[in-house]
Amino acid sequence: MRTAVAGMVVTLAVAFGAGAPAGAEPAPQSPDVxxxxxxxxxxxxxxxxxxxxxxxIELGKxxxxxxxATTDTDAAEANLVALDKKAEELQGAVDALVTSSYKGARVNRLYAVLVSDSPQSLLDQMSGLEMISRQTVEDVKKFTEAKTTAEEAKKAAVDAKVKAEAAVATAEKTSADLQAQQSERVFKATEIRAMYQALTGKQLAELAGASVDFDPKLLPAGTAPEVIAVRAAMTRIGDPYVWGATGPDQFDCSGLMVWAYKQAGKTLPRSSQAQLGGGTxxxxxxxxxxxxxxxxxxxxxVGMYVGNGxxxxxxxxxVPVAVVPVDKAGPFNSARRY
Known part of the structure; x- marks a missing residue:
């Protein structure tokens, strides 16, 4: 046991520089630093x-x-199959008319006059030929439209696939970046907790700042969402700051906004950047x-304005949730109304 303990002491001494020359230890940081x-x-x-x-948020989007995109691709491909089938049917009709004309089924008025042996026969011939002519034009028109539509559907399907594949690639990269940021956040959180334990009472008081005795009577009355939200936020004064928390009794900055407006039946974006992008x-x-x-x-x-500056x-x-003067919370960027 003595040997093991001695080994641990040597290891720690080397790790923390205990073997360095006298006077080589770094001077302790000043309280201000x-x-x-x-x-x-x-x-x-x-x-x-x-x-x-x-x-x-972006990953979810x-x-x-x-x-x-996947749904659109499937729908476009199904539509393309149906249009190809319709185009084949119309092509068959057009081919039949062309074949009929080639075999002697003349489709003009002069031919009707030449082969008619009576006025009634002429009318019958012209009427039939007029119907054939109209049907031919209509079939060709439908076939052309169907072919164009099928080509557009095919292009839409290809474009949808490309977009879907690009979105998947972006989502995968974003997910990897998110994991890297999460690891960094955990490391920083651990370091901050360790530093917090070393702060003196005077430093902690300076960190928290002067307390503000805000009179709740100054808050507006009513049942508007913003009124409910600000009153809900005020009930959380003194709750601790915790990274990633959205309540009900611990929060980060944007989490407090989300929780407060949730009490009013409104859903706010989860990040301060997204909250800047929303509202008015x-x-x-x-x-x-x-x-x-x-x-x-x-x-x-991000914070929530409570009135009177x-x-x-x-x-x-x-530092727990608190009411402070507007400019004590940081450099003002923008105000948004939800």
Missing amino acids: MLADYTKLGREAEQATEAIHNTA QRDAVAV EVSRDDMRPGDLIIYYPDASH YVIHASTFG
Whole structure:
């Protein structure tokens, strides 16, 4: 046992540089640097998390596109088979008329006059020949249309197949990228948790920021979806930030928005980037409680406006859901109304 323990001590000493010369150990980080590093890492983790949410949304769209393209291809191929069969039937009718004409079935008025031996016979001949002529024109027209339609259907089927194959390839690549991002997110989350444990009480207080005592009476009344959503979000104050969480008692930034509007019967996109792409854009001066505020140039953070210049958001690991001044949540990008 002593030998095993001694071996472990030597291994750890080598791994962590215990055998380095005296004075070679790196100096401990200052509290300010440690907090800055933690904040930076948390920001990167949130960016990765929202990117993953957005990639999952795109992956779902691509899978839907594959399903639609496959259905379209099957339908186009079935239609092509039916049109080919119809074209064969029309070709047979045209061939029969051509053969009949070749064997002596004249289809003109002069021939009718020449072979008629009475006025009534002439009328009968002309009437029959007129019907044959019209039928011939109609058959040729139908055959031409059917042939054109069949060719268009064939092209549509080929195009649909190409699109389906491209969508499948894109979906597979996106899925691989998603897995890589997921692994990176897990690593960052582990690193952040370790750093969080090392923060002092003063650093934790600075990270959380000053608490805001927002009076719920300032919230609008009524049963409009945005009113229900903002009131629902306010009930989550103090809940922890957890990457990828959508409630009911832990959230990431976009997850809080999704959960709050779900209480109002509305489904929001899962990522902050997709939330930027939805709803209706409103100017900062026209924001109302319930509007979403998108932050950062890459739209990697989101909060909900509660009125009077304040926003509720799930900011980062270690900081619970809170109400803060709008500009304390990050650099303003856009506001969206759902």
